[in-house]
Amino acid sequence: MADLIVAETGGVHRPRNVDWKRASALLYGDWGTSKAYVIGLAFVAAGFASLPIIIAVCVLTALVAYNYIIVCRHFPDGGGVYSAARQQSRFLASVGALLLVANFIVTAALSGWAAVSYLGVPDQYARVATIALILMVGIINYFGPRHSGSVSIWLALPTVLVVIAIIALSAGYLNTAHLEPRHANLGHTWVAFVGVILALSGVEAVANLTGVMKLDPDSSPSNPKVTGTATKAILPVAIEVVFGTALLGWAMLSLSKGFSGDLMAHKEDMLRFLGEHYAGLSFGPSVGHIFGIIVGGVFGLLLFSAVNTAIVALIGVVYMMAQDGEMPRELARLNRHGVPKFLLVAAVAVPIVVLIATKDFEGLAGLYAIGVVGAIAVNLGSCTFNKSLGLPWYQRLSMGFTFVVLCGVEVTVAKTKPEALFFAVCVLGVGLGLRAYSHKRSGLTTMTVTRRVAEMVSPDLVATMQPRFEEGQKIMVAARGITPVLSFALDEAQLRKATLCVLYVKEIAVYFSGAPATVGRARWQDDPEAQAIMSTTMRLGEERGVCVLPVYAVSEDATSTILDLSATMGVDYLIIGASQRNALAKLLRSSVATEVAQQLPDSIRLVIFG
Amino acid sequence: MAELILESGVHRPRNVDWKRAAALLYGDWGTSKAYVVGLAFLAAGFSSLPIILAVCALTGLVGINYAVICRYFPDGGGVYSAARSQARLLAVVGALLLVADLTVTAALSGWAALSYFSVPLLKEHIVLATVMVLVVMGSINYFGPKHSGTFAVALALPTAIVVILLIGFSVPHLTFRYLEPTHESYKQLWVQFVGVILALSGVEAIANLTGVMKLDPGSTPERPKVARESAKAIWPVAIEVVLGTALLGWAMLSMNPNETVHGANGTHTIRQVLALRSEDTLRFLGEHFGSLAGGSFVGLSLGWVVGIVFFLLLLSAANTAIVAMIGLLYMMARDQEMPLQFMALNRHGVPRIPLLISVTLPVAVIIATANFTALAGLYAIGVVGAITVNLGSCCFNRSLPVRWYDRSLFGLTFAILFVVELTLARTKPDALFFVVCVLLVGLGVRSLTQHRAGFKTMVVSKQVAQMVSPDMVSMLKPHLEEGQKIMVAARGVTPVLTFALEEAQLRRAVLCVLYVKEISVFHGGATLGRSRWEDDPEASAVMALMNQLGAQRDVSVVPVYAVSEDPAATILDLSATLGVDHLIIGASQRHALANLLRGNVATEVAAQLPESIRLMIFG
16 A cells, blocks of 8 residues: 555646545455454453443444545545645644554554464464564565455455344344443543553555545546545545444344353454354354354454555655654665565554554554554644634534544543553654754754745645746846845845846756757756745745746856856846945955956846845 | 743843752752552552652662753753754753643642541542642742742651651661562553652752753853763762662561551551552651650551641642743743633732643642542653653754763663653553643644744744844835945045935935045044035035035935044944944955955955944945
C-alpha cells in the first residue's frame, strides 16, 4: 500500500485507478481482522459481562467510519492524518504521522502473533514464530510490494464467507441466558472498553487513498470528488465489521459458563474456537474440526496479509515524511527493486524489538490503541478546527464529538497503560528527534511569524500567477533579499504603470558553462531564497495591480548578467540597491555600482536606491 | 523572583550579589536534604549510602555545569533562554517541564514543611493542611512577592547552622557498622537512585538570575561577565548540599537499626522509625543524636529547632516555587507563547491568572496523589527534563562559543540526565502521565494563543528565515502617501532634475531643489543663511527652471541654497533638518555618475544619511 500513500506532489496527478471494491478490500484487510482478537480480549476484560463493551466498540467503529466518509469527501486528494493536520501545522502533521507509525509497528507485531495463533502454533512458540513471520514479510518486501499487496484483496471474500458461516452456524444457539450484568463500576467498564479498542487504522489507509480513487461520475480531475467511491468503500466494510463483531461476540457469550476456561485459553484465536464449536454442534465433531482448520487458515492468512500491509504502510508513511523533508532524506534511499532499504530494515526490526520487549499477547494489544486513536484524534481534531474546510455544522459537530470521545479514550489509555504511553512517547521522541536532525541537515528552520508574513512567504499562493505584459515602461530591479528597494521598485512600477522585472542573480563561484545544467534551465522555484523574493513581490504586485515578471539567472559574474539582461529585455530603468544604509555604502564602494554605471547603455536610466 | 527573569533587550539593574544569589539557591537546594535522605532510606534501607552518594555526585555535576552555563549566558541562562536559540518550541517544552517541576516542588515542600512542624492535628489531615498552606501563600502573593521573596534569604544562615549542628552532634557516632550491602541488582540500584533525585531546580533559578547579577570586575554592561559572581554563588551551596547530604545520610545509617526507641506512637526499632519518619528524617536525627549528647531534653529541643527551621525553609521553598511559576508563565506570555491575559496584573502588580494557576496546580496534584512518596515520584521528571533540555541546547548550539571541554561536560551530563529521564518515564508511570498532561495542555494553550494572535509557525530554509524579518510587512508597505518631501541635489540642469520632478508629480510630493555652492575655503563666521540663490547665476538658472517646470506640472518646488566647503555634510544636514522622505542625487552623464560613485560624496551620504530617508542615486 505504501506506493499508494506516498505521493503528495502538489499539482501532479497520479492515475485514479482504485475503485471502491479494491479500496473496500484494502480496508477490510485491517478492519476485518479486528474481530479475530477483539472479542477474545473483551472476554478477558469482562468475561460474560462483555457484551456492552463489544457493542460499544462496534458503535465507535461505526462513528469513526461515518467521520472518515466526511474526511474523504473533503480531502479528495488524500485525507490521511498527515495531509489533514498539515493544513494546521507541519509539526502536528508529523506528530499524527508518528502516532500512526506507532500503530503500524504494533499492528505488524499483533497481527503476526494472532496469525500464528490462528494457524495453530502453540503459545510457547508464538513469539518466535511471529518474529520469523515478520522477517519473512521483510524478505518478500525487499523485492517490492507489488504482489504481496493484493493478497488481502483476494482474501476479503473468503473471510466474509467464513464470518457469515460462523454467524449462521451459531444463530440457532444465540441466547442471553449467560449474560451477566457489569461487574464493575462505570469507570472500570470504560477502562475495559478502552482496552478492547483495536484495529481502526485501516480507515486511515482509505483516507490516504482518496488521491488515487476513481472519481465520482459528476466530478472532474480539476474539481475532484470521491464521496461516492469512498462511501461505497467504507460503508459495507463498516456494516460487516459492526454487525459481524457484535453477532460473533454474542455467539461467544451464548456459550455456557462451563466454557469459561476454553474461552480464556482461546482468546487469541476465538473465531477458530467458535467455528469449531458451532460447526461441531451442527454437524458433528469431525466437521467442526475441519471447519476450525478452515477458519484458522483463512484468518491466519488474512492476519498474515495484515502484517504485510502494516509493514508496507509503515514504510510508506515514513517515506512520505522523508520526501516532505520531515525525516532524513537518507531514509528514502531505494534499493534496486525500488524499496526504501533503511526503512525496510527499520520496519522489520522495530516490530521485532517490540515483540521481544513485551511479555504476552495482551501486553502487545495494550500498546495498540494509543497510536491509532491518537492519529485519528489528530485527524478529526484538525478537520474540526479547520475553518477553511467548509464543513456543515452537523458534520463539524460529529467530528468534534468523535474527537472528544477519542481524546477521552487516549487520555484513559495513557493513564491506564503505562507501557503504551512510554512506547508512544519513545516513538514520538525518536521521530521528532529525527525530524529536528533532518531539518538541521537540510537547512530548514521553524519560525513563528504573523499570518500576513506567512502568506507572503508561502510560495504556492502566487507561484502560478502569470505575468501580464502591458505596453509601457519596463523597470528592472536587481534584488538580493526582501529589502526596501523592492518596495521602492513596486512604488515606481505602480506610479509609472510599468512592468516590473524582478531580477535575482544567483552568484556561484564556479560555473561550468559547458555542463548540462545551463542557465536557462535554472528555475527560481528551485531556489528557496529566490522563491521567497519572487513570491513576495508577485503577491504584492498582484495586490497593487503591478505586472511583476520574475527573472532568474545563475552566473559567476553578477554585474555582467545585470547589464546583459537589462539590455536584452530593453528596460527603461534599472534599480539596484542595498538592504541597509551601510550595505549601500559598501555597494557604492564596490566595483558593481561603478561598473554598472559605466557600462549600462545611456538609454537605460540607473537608480541606486538605499 | 518572577520579575528577575523577564527582560531581554532592556538592561535591568544588576543588583544581585553572590551572597543573595547563593541564599536563593540554598532556598531550593538546601531543602533537598530534608527529604532526600528519608526517601533514600525508604528505597534501600541501610544499604542506601551508595544511592545518597550518587545523588550528591549528580548534584555536584549539575552544579559544575550550571557554573559554566552562567559563564556563557551573562544575560540569563535558564532553560527557556538557552533552548530558545535552538527553537521556540524546544524552549516552551523546557519551560513547561519546569512548570511541572515547580508544581510538584510547591506541593512537596508544603507537605514536607508540615511534616517537619510535626503538629499531630496537622499531620493527621496533612493533605487538607498542605492545601490550606498553599492557598494562604497564594493569598499572600496576591499582594506581591516583595516581602515573602526575602524570606528564603533570611533563613539560609539558620539552616546552615542547624545542618552543622546536626552533623556536629552526629560526628562521634558515625560508623560503617550498620551499613548493609546492596540487596538489589545494578539495574534496581539505578532505578532506586533515579527515584531519589530531587530538588535540583534551584540551579535553574540561578541561571535565570545572571541577567541581574553584579558584574565581574573588569567587565562592562556591553560585554558582561558574571562567571566569578555566579561561581561564588553556586560553589558554597553545592559543597554544603553535597557534603551535608552525604554526612547526614551517613549519620542516619550510623544508627543501630535494632535499637528500640519510645515515641508518641509506641516503641519501635530504629529501622521502623526511620521508615515511619521518612518525611522528617532530619528532625528525628536531631532528636536522636541530641539525646545521645545531652539527654532527652536536648534531643527534644534540637528536634524542635530542626523542625521549626526546616518548616520555615520548606514553606519558603514552596513560596519560591509559586513565585517562580508565576514568573515563568508571565515571561512566556510576554513572549506570546501563552495568552496575553496571563499578563493582566492585579492592583498590586501580580499577574492574576498565573497566580491562580500556580496555586491551583499544586493543590490539584496534592489532592490527586494524597501521598508523600507518590508526590516525590512526580518531581524529578520535570526538573531533570528541563535541565536536560538546557544542557542539550548548550551542547548542540554551534553558535555558542563553548570550549571543547565545556561542551564535552555538557554532553556527558546531558547523556546521564537523558538516561535518568528515560528511566523515570519507564519506572514512574504517574510521573510520565503528569508531565505529558502538562506538556499537552501547555502546548495546546500555546497553539491557541498563537492562533488568536495571528501567528503561524512555518518551516522554511535558513536563507528565507533570515530574509523574513518581523517588520517585513511594514517595510514593504507602499510609500505613496501625499505630503511627502523629495530633495534633489542638483549641480546643473541634468536628467536627475527631470527624474525628481517626475517623482514629485507621481508621488504628489513637495520637491526641494538643493543647490550646494561648493567653496574651498569657508569662513565659519560668514553667514550661511544669508546666501541667496538669486545671487548665484548657476543656482538661479536651476531654480528658475525648476520653479517654472514645477508650476507647469503642478508640483510645489522649494528652492534650497547653501554655501559649504563640505557638500556631503550639507546635503545630510539639510535632508535631516527639512525632514525629507527621499533624497535624490545624480550626475549629468553616465561617466559622471561613475565618477560620482567613485568619489566621496555619494559614499559619505550613503553612509551617514538617516535610515528613515530613502536615497536614490540617479544616472
